[in-house]
Amino acid sequence: MEEKNIKISSGQMYVLLILARIMHTMIFHAKEFKIGTPVMLALVFTTIIESVMSIPLILLLKDGGCDPVSIIAGNGRLAVFVRFLYSAYFLFISAGTLMYFAQFMKAEFNKTATPMAVIIVLTLAAAYCAYLGIEGTARAGTIVLWAFMVLFVVMAAVSEGEFERLNLLPVTLKDTDKILDYAVRDLSSSWWLPMLASMGAYLKNGVGKTVGGYLISKFLILETLMLLVTLVLWNFVGVLGYPMLALGAYAKTVFIQRFDAINMFVWCLNCVIVNGTYLFISAQSFGEGRRKIGVAASSAVAAIGAVVIFLMSLGLNDGVAFVIKLSGIVLLGVIVPLAAVIVKKKRANQE
Amino acid sequence: MNDDININIYPRLERSIAKIKEIFGESADVNVVKVYVSGVRCAVVTLEAMVSSADLSKMLFAPLMDFNMKNALPEDVFEFISSQGIFSVEQKQIKTFDDISQKLCSGFAVVLVNGIDKGMAYSAQGFSIKSIEESSTEANVKGTKEALSDNLRTSMSLIRRRVKNPLLRFEFVKAGKLSNTELCLVYIEGKTPEKLKKLIRARLKRIKLDLILTTGSVLPFVSENRGAFFSAVSTTERPDVLAAKINEGRIAVLIDGVPYAAVCPTLFIENFQTVDDYEEKPYLAFYQRLIRYAAFFIASFLPGFYVAAAMHHPEVLSRALLLNLIASEESTPFPLVAEMFIVIVMFEILREAGLRLPKAVGGAVSIVGGLVIGDAAVTSGLISAPLLIIIGITATSSFALPSLNAQTTVLRLVGVAAGGMWGFFGMGILITVFLINAAATDCFAVPYTSPIAPFTLKAMRDVLVRVGFKKMQQQEVIIEDLNGAKGDK
Amino acid sequence: MLKSGVKLVSIICVLAVLLSGCSRLADVRLRLVVHAIGVDIDEEGVYSVSYQVFSSNPPEGGGPVDANKGNVMTYMTYGRTLYEAQKSLELQTGKEVFTGDVELIVLGLGMVGRDVSQVLSYFWSDTDIYMGVNAVFSSGLASDIIGVQLEQGTATTELLNQMIISSVANGTTIPARLIEISNCFEEPGASIVMPVLTAKEADNSKGKEDSDVYDMATGVFENMLIVNKIPTVYVTRDETKGISILTGGKKKYSLTFVADGQRISAGADLSRVSRRIRIDDSGNPVLSVDIRGELTVLDNPTLVDNDIINEAAREDIIRLCREAYDKTVSSYGADVLEIGKLLRKHCNKYYETVKDDISQAIRKTSCEVSVSLKIYENE
Incomplete structure (x- = not known):
């Protein structure tokens, strides 16, 4: 397939970003982590921090169609190195997503498919997405986002639980540790910043609306989810571990007795789209190499890379993974765009 | 065009007739009628069952027999048949044997004059064609029951009756090395993007098949998506549907001998629209x-x-x-x-x-x-x-x-x-x-999943809900509006 | 050649991996659908687990199985753990036990005095089971309930659940679902009331004085108070009603009381139950419950005055609340009224000082109930 002149709109970019964030929430295992009012407050702080962190990107991509790496380093060795970092980072993120999803399948649906089968099938499907390109993935993502919203609303509507206002406890100074803990966790999931930076060249228009829409909807979705979980499920979410799954575990209709499998179905749709995006970003970061080996081969290489990193990171310490994620966000999502803004401004002044 | 037969007609009548018979391999359906017109030897060549004998008698033989000029020269006879005495809806001066063979196969009668290295071809189609019937695959409760015909010109007339405007254009393209099938591009000038027309024309001309017998032979060449599960080029049997689609800036391809037209670009949502929705x-x-x-x-x-x-x-x-x-x-x-x-x-x-x-x-x-x-x-x-x-x-x-x-x-x-x-x-x-x-999947920059993804609000008027016609007339939606169809890719 | 070879090997490997899970597939006919589970335990800690399962055996004389006719069978297995007992059932029947359709969990009387969370945790961690499943106690053995025979055959789980629902509607029991039990047990000092299903022959068709006049056969006639995960004592239906009123669990109750020497039946719609907690001067919590609602007189044969009825209804509600409070909070320090949660939300500082010994603080909590009703005559 020939590489076309790919352009996606700010709306499509928003869809990809929000799906990636929702995916992380879906497969986030809350076993030792109690959801409650401190966590809801932490989300307010993280949203503010993310807004500040996104300023370089908004300034850089206010008209879209801009590659920060090219601005800073052209096509030289530095550019190759930075692109390699982007590529490796998103392979790491993809491997992490695959691992969490496989763990979820093993914990909840271990008779349906083995973890290795899950990884391979997901990777193949994601590689196919990456091969077909980001436009198709973004368009499909729009439909998947609708599916998720419908599922969320339906589960909330048919939940048999009652709102227990007593579960909304006041936040005290003793909750500071918890607030900080969640804030850092949430910030370490903010790889939407490097996503936006790496896909800057594909954007048709400015990212102001994308960023604004993403932050607001992420805040609303997560706060609503946490509110529902706190009011309806309370400590029970720790039993199942997955907040969205727990919400579905207590929902019932005449036709659908249990929402677990329905949840898994929608998460699967999301996982393919999101991993497809990661593999695409990784593959397109090959730069000149991608043009040489072709779109199909670069997607395949990225897919293999994700599986290899998954296997290598099986025994990886959580703390190390956390450091890698956060470092990537800061370096690739904030520092590189900031540097690009400065270089661009300098060039504009010189002209 | 076959180079062997792309040679000029011989002035000698006998030689030309022999060449025609050689080209058709002494095929039994080649009819040659030799006549003397005012003393000049002429020949009328037709293919069996392709022409209407009654039309030929009235249109061709009667005027030929009536032409009586003293000391007529071959040029006089040719002048008469080309511009004075014989008139048909479609007539053309032909110069090569390739032209002769194409016209004969299309139901024309060819008149050759001894001593003239040109001929005249007159439209006299008399082959049996199916009458206009009801659509078998796109049934509806209300609305017209007419379907496109096997005969290209009949289909064209059905479309023209529905779009009585000079902006409706038909363009002929021939395809099929052996079949020389006539294809007809149908579009409305000003609504269809120029780039789309050029691309389709170029793709049709690139068809190297021997025979074009079905729409399926043409679709892969028109469509640009390899490996696409859904086809971004649809077919229709209905002239009203075709007219509606070309009104939205699409282009249709009619195939002589096939009662279906290929229409592109197509959207996924169109598979869920029927004529009855608009009734x-x-x-x-x-x-x-x-x-x-x-x-x-x-x-x-x-x-x-x-x-x-x-x-x-x-x-x-x-x-x-x-x-x-x-x-x-x-x-x-x-x-x-x-x-x-x-x-x-x-x-x-x-x-x-x-x-x-x-x-x-x-x-x-x-x-x-x-x-x-x-x-x-x-x-x-x-x-x-x-x-x-x-x-x-x-x-x-x-x-x-x-x-x-x-x-x-x-x-x-x-x-x-x-x-x-x-x-x-x-x-x-x-x-x-x-x-x-x-x-x-996209077809000429129009995404197949439009207008749902990418979302185009004004085009959503006919997706799930069909807005009333009064509202529809307030704003036109054409295919160019659906993300990237403005020919800039 | 090498490329084709590599491709072929890759395809074989991928297929092998992809198909490797297929052998664990259970065809639908090889699943044993369990409707209800009863757990009994003996002194040695051996579990006797009874299962009410769907019987897919065709009837005598052949023909298709009618899934709507309540074809059920009861199996009994034993094990040192519940998992062992379940495995034993699988070995016995040759089918894979499917618990996704379980609608009732019954704990036998042998559980009294034992930590029930050890049993219920097995069901919490079973991802197939719906978390809204009712958990109840049995007045005798759990297997008596699972396999109880009524005139139409074995009482199906639907019927047993219907009994619980009817009692809930009547206000004489509070449903205890797995999720609620789990949440309750996570709260320090929290307690819960669970329905007790009884299956016995009716031996007093005429009814005794001051008791409800209907046959006692199978149903919920009392409840079990679980204090700190241990079933402790029976709670009567009136006491349960009082607990329900105090927690604002239900809105509508049916009351039967004596007013001016006459027995009156009325329906109370207690739409507003507001609860406040404060710390009094002596440093003890005080729970104030303000109950407002409407009273509809359903049966007033001697046309007793409305004001008298209203007053009598008020007193009846206060009586129910007092009995409930005395039985649970005062006697056992059982926090069925969510006193701990209220303290944590409204008196956080005090809560922090007593959270390590919350039961003691709960015992010291006093309760003030005020009731205000508007009366409507049922025409």
Whole structure:
């Protein structure tokens, strides 16, 4: 397939970003982590921090169609190195997503498919997405986002639980540790910043609306989810571990007795789209190499890379993974765009 | 164009006639009538059953016999036949044997004059053509019942009757090395992007097949998506639908001898639109479209989801359904997936049989076969009743969308395999892969999943809901409005 | 050649991996659908687990199985753990036990005095089971309830659940679902009331004085108070009603009381139950419950005055609340009224000082109930 002149709109970019964030929430295992009012407050702080962190990107991509790496380093060795970092980072993120999803399948649906089968099938499907390109993935993502919203609303509507206002406890100074803990966790999931930076060249228009829409909807979705979980499920979410799954575990209709499998179905749709995006970003970061080996081969290489990193990171310490994620966000999502803004401004002044 | 016959007509009549016979390999359907017109030797060449004898007599032979000029020269006779005495709806001066052969094959009569190295071809088609009939694949309750014809010109006339405007354009292109089939591009000037016209023309000219006998021969050349599961080029048998589509800036390709037109670009949502939607009130159209969308999902995915739920996720099913399922599966010898495949294949065989048999018998065979075989299979315990009901609902749903029959058939089979192997996980992967395939399909920069994704608000007026005509007339929506169709790619 | 070879090997490997899970597939006919589970335990800690399962055996004389006719069978297995007992059932029947359709969990009387969370945790971690499943106690053995025979045959789970629902509607029991029990047990010092299903022959068709006049056969006639995860004492239906009123669990109750020497039946719609907690001067919590609602007189044969009825209804409600409070909070320090949660939300500082010994603080909590009703005559 020939590489076309790919352009996606700010709306499509928003869809990809929000799906990636929702995916992380879906497969986030809350076993030792109690959801409650401190966590809801932490989300307010993280949203503010993310807004500040996104300023370089908004300034850089206010008209879209801009590659920060090219601005800073052209096509030289530095550019190759930075692109390699982007590529490796998103392979790491993809491997992490695959691992969490496989763990979820093993914990909840271990008779349906083995973890290795899950990884391979997901990777193949994601590689196919990456091969077909980001436009198709973004368009499909729009439909998947609708599916998720419908599922969320339906589960909330048919939940048999009652709102227990007593579960909304006041936040005290003793909750500071918890607030900080969640804030850092949430910030370490903010790889939407490097996503936006790496896909800057594909954007048709400015990212102001994308960023604004993403932050607001992420805040609303997560706060609503946490509110529902706190009011309806309370400590029970720790039993199942997955907040969205727990919400579905207590929902019932005449036709659908249990929402677990329905949840898994929608998460699967999301996982393919999101991993497809990661593999695409990784593959397109090959730069000149991608043009040489072709779109199909670069997607395949990225897919293999994700599986290899998954296997290598099986025994990886959580703390190390956390450091890698956060470092990537800061370096690739904030520092590189900031540097690009400065270089661009300098060039504009010189002209 | 065959270089062997692309040579000028000989002035000597006998030599020209011999050449024509040589070109047609002494074919028995070549008729040569030699006449003397005012003393000058002429010949009228036709192909058997391609021309109308009555038309020829009146239009050609009578004037020829009436021409009486003293000491007439060949040039005088040629002058008479070319511009004075014989007139036809379509007539053309021809210079080469290639032109002669093409005109003869198109139902023209060719007149040659001894001593003149040119000839005249007169349209006198008299071959039998099918009358205009009702559409067999795009039935409707209200509205016109006319369908396109095998004859290209008849089809053109049907379209012209609906768009009585000079902006409606027909462009002929020939394709097929042996068949020299006439293709006709149909579009409305000013609505269809120039780039689209150029691309289609160029692609049609690149067809190197020997024969063009079906629309299917042309579609792969017009479409630009290899590996696309859904086709971004659709076909239609109805002139009213074709007129509506070209009014939105699309381009259609008519094929001589085929009563279907290929239309591109096509959107996924168009498979759910019918003529009746525009005859009824919008609220009924809305309801009917919902039914069709539901029918698509039922036809494609219900068997797969059923198998997935029964085998992997029985907790999803309601108790009554689950217990009925277990009770009915208790006595069947095959696993559920195998049963499902057997029933699907049975259904496909019955459907094929119903299609291929004569109409008088075909319908009865389908009904009897389905009832008898189905009932016997359930009674004997080979398959379970719930499964037969599922397939019945699936089959009926697939009949609601004939244009997506191929896709729903494949999705159904693959869905059963995926659902049987990996439950809802398999179904999720399957649906995502096909969704992305559809989303990545585009035809001349128009995404196949428009206007849903990418979302175009003004084009949503005819997706699920059909806005009233009064509102429609306030704002035009053409294909260029659907993301990137402005020819800048 | 090498490329084709590599491709072929890759395909074989991928297929092998992809198909490797298929052998664990259970065809639908090989699943044993369990409707209800009863757990009994003996002194040695051996579990006797009874299962009410769907019987897919065709009836005598052949023909299809009618899934709607309540075809059920009861199995009994034993094991040192519940998992062992379940495995034993699988070995016994040759089918894979499917618990996704379980609608009732019954704990036998042998559980009294034992930590029930050890049993219920097995069901919490079972991802197939719906978390809204009712958990109840049995007045005798759990297997008596699972296999109880009524005139139409074995009482199906639907019927047993219907009995619980009817009692809930009557206000004489509070449903205890797995999720609620789990949440309760996570709260320090929290307690819960669970329905007790009884299956016995009716031996007093005429009824005794001051008791409800209907046959006692199978149903919920009392409840079990679980204090700190241990079933402790029976709670009467009136006491349960009082607990329900105090927690604002239900809105509508049926009351039967004596007013001016006459027995009156009325329906109370207690739409507003507001609860406040404060710390009094002596440093003890005080729970104030303000109950407002409407009273509809359903049966007033001697036309007693409305004001008298209203007053009598008020006193009846206060009586129910007092009995409930005395039985649970005062006697056992059982926090069925969510006193701990209220303290944590409204008196956080105090809560922090007492959270390590919350039961003691709960015992010291006093309760003030005020009731205000508007009366409507049922025409």
